[in-house]
Amino acid sequence: MRAFIYTIILGFCTIILSPQLQAKEKARLSVNYNKVMGENGFLLINAKYKIKKKYQPVTNLKLNIYEEISEDSVAYKGQVITDNSGSAKFIINTETVISDKVLVFKYLVRIEDDDKFKDIEKSESFYNVILIAEAIEKDSVHYISAKLTDGLGNPLEGEKLQVLLQRLFAPLSVGKSNYKTDSDGSIFVAIEDPLPGIDGMLTFEVVLDSRNYGNIKKIFNAPIGKLVTDQSTFEERTMWSPPSKTPLFLWIFPNIVILGIWIVIVVLISNLFKIYKSNKQTNKL
CATH class of the missing domain: 2.60.40.1940 (Immunoglobulin-like)
Structure with a gap:
């Protein structure tokens, strides 16, 4: 009887502590x-x-x-x-x-x-959609041209597209926050002010963020930027250069000071040694 009661209690505890039933x-x-x-x-x-x-x-x-x-x-x-x-x-x-x-x-x-x-x-x-984009020039003005179509190539009108310029920390919006596609599924965004880019190269993103189509991006390069020359001083000897490019005066001047200190120390030790020898000879006399 006691064994039967223990069995019931053990079964009850197992059910309570079972992770499957928690x-x-x-x-x-x-x-x-x-x-x-x-x-x-x-x-x-x-x-x-x-x-x-x-x-x-x-x-x-x-x-x-x-x-x-x-x-x-x-x-x-x-x-x-x-x-x-x-x-x-x-x-x-x-x-x-x-x-x-x-x-x-x-x-x-x-x-x-x-x-x-x-x-x-x-x-x-x-x-499924198709998004194409490129940089074009018309009447000496640069434009970002983009076209949005469905999977069969039919234009999609009234969809909002963003034009962004890739930068180091975050993309920079070009023009307005977004542009609606026309009846041809296209947008044209003028680049009125010159934008700086290394070697004149700029990287653009045209972005569609839609519930129906998802987040779609077209990324492309365009050589339409204002030429930026590399003004890096990494290979020059400056205060902020790596140790191998330390300015010469920081090598020469501290070493001269250190050498002068050691010369003074050597002279002092030499003089102390001479005084010691002189006192020793005096005591003998």
Whole structure:
């Protein structure tokens, strides 16, 4: 009888302490489609959860990626694991899909059978678009020309495009904050003031940030900048140069001072030695 009671108590404790039956945390997922023209697109995924009224990144979380083929059919595409910031990137290639109609792509990101977090799903849908951009010159004025079309080459009107100039710390907006495409899907942005660039080369970004199409970028170089000469003094002997390029006077003057100090020390020691010998001879007499 006693053994039976112990068995019941042990089973009850096992059920209470079982991690499978404990309440799981609820994670939040964000999924965004990004693409740089000429490269594969990717899903940028971020996972976080709320603990002590603050959101923390979910690290080392396995996420399964599916593509929706139809309303009742999905295809498994792969798996990613979040990094220390709770982010992960999944590469996708939509350019290999050939169709005679505009396609909408839909991807599902799922947490499945995780020990700590509940099963959830986040979807991201987008249309394939083509964004081309270049620098042109008209009437001695430089312009940034960009054209946005769907996957079949039909122009997209009324979409907002940003024109940015790449700089060291952050891109610099050129002109207005954004420009709407016309009936041809195009924009033309005048570069009225000369912009400085090393060897006259500038790197521009034309960016589309849309719910329907994702974050699309076209990056290109244009030799239309104001020539900037390299004024670096790295190879010269200056106060801020590396030790191998120390100015000559900083080598010569301190060494002369050090040599003078050692000469004084040697002379003093020599004189002390002479005084010692002189006193020793005097004592003998």
